[in-house]
Amino acid sequence: MADQITITLPDGSCRVMANGSTAADLAADIGPGLARAALVAEVNGIERDLATTLDDGDEVAIVTADSPRGLYTLRHSTAHVLAQAVLDLYPGATFAIGPPIEDGFYYDFALPEGQTFSDEDLERIEAKMREIVAADQAFERHDTTAGEALELFSAHPYKCEIIRSKADPGEVSTEGAVSYYSNGDSFVDLCRGPHVPSTGRLGAFKLMRVAGAYWRGDERQPMLQRIYGTAWASDKDLRAHLHRLEEAARRDHRRLAHELDLVSWPEELGSGLAVWHPRGAAVRQVMEDYSRKRHADGDYQFVYTPHIAKSGLWETSGHLDYYADSMYPPMELDGATYYPKPMNCPFHVLIYKSRQRSYRELPLRLFELGAVYRYELSGAVHGLLRSRGFTQDDAHIFCTKDQTVDEISSLLDFVLSVLRAFGFGEFEANLSTKPEEKYVGADDDWDAATDALRVALDRSGIAYELDEGGGAFYGPKIDIHVRDAIGRRWQLSTLQVDFQLPQRFDLEYVGADGQRHRPVMVHRALFGSVERFFGVLIEHYAGAFPTWLAPVQVEVLPVAETHDDYAVAVAGRLRGEGYRVEIRPAEESLGARIRKAKVEKVPYVLVVGDDDIANGTVGVNARGSEVERGVPVDRFLERLAADVDEHERV
RNA sequence: GCCUCCGUAGCUCAGCUGGUAGAGCGACGCUCUCGUAAAGCGUAGGUCAUCGGUUCAAGUCCGAUCGGAGGCUCCA
Numbered sequence A: 001m002a003d004q005i006t007i008t009l010p011d012g013s014c015r016v017m018a019n020g021s022t023a024a025d026l027a028a029d030i031g032p033g034l035a036r037a038a039l040v041a042e043v044n045g046i047e048r049d050l051a052t053t054l055d056d057g058d059e060v061a062i063v064t065a066d067s068p069r070g071l072y073t074l075r076h077s078t079a080h081v082l083a084q085a086v087l088d089l090y091p092g093a094t095f096a097i098g099p100p101i102e103d104g105f106y107y108d109f110a111l112p113e114g115q116t117f118s119d120e121d122l123e124r125i126e127a128k129m130r131e132i133v134a135a136d137q138a139f140e141r142h143d144t145t146a147g148e149a150l151e152l153f154s155a156h157p158y159k160c161e162i163i164r165s166k167a168d169p170g171e172v173s174t175e176g177a178v179s180y181y182s183n184g185d186s187f188v189d190l191c192r193g194p195h196v197p198s199t200g201r202l203g204a205f206k207l208m209r210v211a212g213a214y215w216r217g218d219e220r221q222p223m224l225q226r227i228y229g230t231a232w233a234s235d236k237d238l239r240a241h242l243h244r245l246e247e248a249a250r251r252d253h254r255r256l257a258h259e260l261d262l263v264s265w266p267e268e269l270g271s272g273l274a275v276w277h278p279r280g281a282a283v284r285q286v287m288e289d290y291s292r293k294r295h296a297d298g299d300y301q302f303v304y305t306p307h308i309a310k311s312g313l314w315e316t317s318g319h320l321d322y323y324a325d326s327m328y329p330p331m332e333l334d335g336a337t338y339y340p341k342p343m344n345c346p347f348h349v350l351i352y353k354s355r356q357r358s359y360r361e362l363p364l365r366l367f368e369l370g371a372v373y374r375y376e377l378s379g380a381v382h383g384l385l386r387s388r389g390f391t392q393d394d395a396h397i398f399c400t401k402d403q404t405v406d407e408i409s410s411l412l413d414f415v416l417s418v419l420r421a422f423g424f425g426e427f428e429a430n431l432s433t434k435p436e437e438k439y440v441g442a443d444d445d446w447d448a449a450t451d452a453l454r455v456a457l458d459r460s461g462i463a464y465e466l467d468e469g470g471g472a473f474y475g476p477k478i479d480i481h482v483r484d485a486i487g488r489r490w491q492l493s494t495l496q497v498d499f500q501l502p503q504r505f506d507l508e509y510v511g512a513d514g515q516r517h518r519p520v521m522v523h524r525a526l527f528g529s530v531e532r533f534f535g536v537l538i539e540h541y542a543g544a545f546p547t548w549l550a551p552v553q554v555e556v557l558p559v560a561e562t563h564d565d566y567a568v569a570v571a572g573r574l575r576g577e578g579y580r581v582e583i584r585p586a587e588e589s590l591g592a593r594i595r596k597a598k599v600e601k602v603p604y605v606l607v608v609g610d611d612d613i614a615n616g617t618v619g620v621n622a623r624g625s626e627v628e629r630g631v632p633v634d635r636f637l638e639r640l641a642a643d644v645d646e647h648e649r650v
Numbered sequence B: 001g002c003c004u005c006c007g008u009a010g011c012u013c014a015g016c017u018g019g020u021a022g023a024g025c026g027a028c029g030c031u032c033u034c035g036u037a038a039a040g041c042g043u044a045g046g047u048c049a050u051c052g053g054u055u056c057a058a059g060u061c062c063g064a065u066c067g068g069a070g071g072c073u074c075c076a
Helices: A023-030 A032-037 A068-089 A119-134 A146-152 A157-165 A235-250 A253-259 A278-297 A311-317 A345-353 A401-421 A443-460 A500-504 A530-541 A561-576 A590-599 A610-615 A633-649
Strands: A004-008 A014-018 A038-043 A046-049 A060-064 A104-110 A140-144 A178-183 A187-190 A204-214 A223-232 A308-310 A331-333 A336-340 A364-373 A389-399 A427-432 A463-467 A477-483 A489-498 A520-525 A554-558 A581-583 A604-608 A617-622 A627-632
Touching (some): A032 A060, A038 A068, A060 A068, A146 A178, A401 A443, A443 A477, A489 A530, A627 A633
Parallel strands (some): A427 A463, A554 A604
Antiparallel strands (some): A308 A336, A427 A477
């Protein structure tokens, strides 16, 4: 056996090492900085512990916390320490799984006699974890057989279940052999690995919360106690993450909706049902007006439909077969059964069907701001983002097969253009294709429609992911996601081809050939839900709406009562131009009034006093800029107009 | 729907191991009439989410219901 081995590094260079060297030795050989930062190694494309002995000819990359893989391992190892702490502190506790997740990790436990964790427990556990980290215990890998592992984990039924089923490749190596890791005196955890070399490499973590979670995510299985934590490469990263969470909490639309007097959720109404206050309604009106204008420009025709319909409609549409669980319960009236609508599509279909259609009418685009009701599970309801009653900016396009590609392409442009006007600039899409098993429609049609969606996405230039088999049973779809001001991803728009409803309702048009043909139907919503979109806007702008959307665009503050008449005149002039203006009279100090206007995030605060009356000017205190005195009203109006028009120029 | 946690004045919150409620902001009233992020004084306001139970006594303990939060599941 040669006493030297040659290792290839990611940059293609080679390094000669003594036989028996480990990945850790390699890192040390490359440099002390890397040795300190090294967490795991990728050996021939497979992640290994740093203690892994290298073979001649191996291609090795040293992984640090700078890479997503390194962070992943760091979080995984931190999860182990969490389990170690819990098992140490709670005799009789058993543990299930503990994977890394985005931003952190979790671990599922079962405490004896159904005990639960409290916030105080989290502090205790976290303190114990810090002891384990301080002790710098080495993580050691052990390879064994399933039989031995069952013996070793005999006190932990969930671990045994994992070993027996081997169903979860994330936890047990697939070769039939089983690996586990030990650290400290007695802690062992079933694990595929790899892990960081020792607990001393961890530290920038924090336990966040405790929650219930079903074993294997199955609601028939026991509910376990899940502890969530976050872990980072450095304290600085951890602090930045916690800061992001605070920022997100600060932007929470439920909190801002209350502070800015936009909407509320009276308990008397029921869960998931909101009322819109004048200020929220003002923003909504601007949103809806803009939407209508754009749809009118886009050759949509506006329709209105009722909120309930007889059961027969929902039988024909298939909703009662596929969607009944999410529908509000039926009402019996005059011997008929009525359901509140969860979707608008069947109504639009009936409008299409109201008379014979010619190919000359297609594409026919029917648009409605349609209120729908869906019985969302109580645990799923979340402010405006997930409510039980909401309004879709819903349209259904009926077109010929040949028109589908162009229609979808221009539709996608339309969607993106509207979203840009609302201040979103970063888009990502999902293209969901035909499900494996249950679907309606011919394969050829599916292929054609999916191609149409793909071509449209390619033309638009936005990044998209393919969700193979993720489409609805009735057709392929594109979902559009946006990134908000702090980088969070929200699904807003959806664009779905439907082969099913035209068939179920036996839709037809008469073609140029005089024959009857079946149209293709496209469902699409831009906001998705007006409520949800508004909620996302609130969080995106942190309540500081751009001027065109702001519920109050200008607030006029007379310095003293003697300036009231002038304030009224200025406000009247602005209102005459169509702006939303309020006057805050001099009943309290100017400073206090300015503060209130600022807290309400009003874009323009105008202060008017003696000088202004004399010169026909206003003092302009604009959100986010310096105070300007003596601005002529005309000049302010120009500025305001330019500001309001800004969103149209994106 | 399931699990855990939570629900005290309009809002934010205090109220130790059970002994019949407090603050700040806001509201209202009076004073101040003021040039760019909180003027001063005073007053009112709570069957402690609701219902039931334990107890001599419940905001505090127990149960149910309603509402909320975070998860799980769901979101064709």
